[in-house]
Amino acid sequence: MKNIFILLLLLTSSVVLAQKSDYNTKKGYVADGYDVVSxxxxxxxxxxxxxxxxxxxxxxKFSSEKNLALFKENPTKYVPQYGGYCAYAMGKKGEKVNIDPETYEIREGKLYLFYNSWGTNTFNLWLKEGPEKLKKKADINWGK
Incomplete structure (x- = not known):
């Protein structure tokens, strides 16, 4: 009985850790604590x-009770693509890169976030190099 309990505890812990590693929570929250519904x-x-x-x-986190309620009704609509990591970096090199939460795009009803710091705005690169092509690559890379 004790062995079953330990096994269940280990399995539960590994699932939780796997989920957290699939999201950019560098500041404790997805999207650096910005309201993904907004x-x-x-x-x-x-x-x-x-x-x-x-x-x-x-x-x-959300800016209002209304946005929190909207998220709870349909979370998959609002969760950022690629766990909130930079969409350009995921498409270009398959890398998990932090983002600037104020640099984003809504494309085909999905939220994409981008790195924008130190003179590099990956959203501009995303547009310049072709979002359709990069999105296809990012989808493949994210699946790995």
Whole structure:
């Protein structure tokens, strides 16, 4: 009985760790704590501690109770692609690169986030090099 308990504990721990590694939670929350629903209203808003939830083993913040409720109704609609890592880096090299939460694109109803720092704006590179091609590569790389 004790061995079964230990086995279940190990399996549960590995699933939780696997889920967390699939998300960019460098600052403790997906999208650096920005409200992922707000992007779909063409705004970028920081989330507030009082409007937070956990989905798929990671934490999300929202700017309002309304946005929190919208997320809870359909979380897969709002979760950023590639776990909130830079879409360009995932497409170009299959790398998990941190993002600037204020650099984003909504494409075909999905949220894509990008790195934008130190003179490099990967959203501009994404557009220049072809989002359709990079998205296909990113989908393949993310699957690995």
């Amino acid at each position: 992007y779909f209203n063409n705004t970028v808003e920081k989330g507030k501690n009082e409007f937070s939830t956990t989905y798929d083993g990671v934490k999300f």
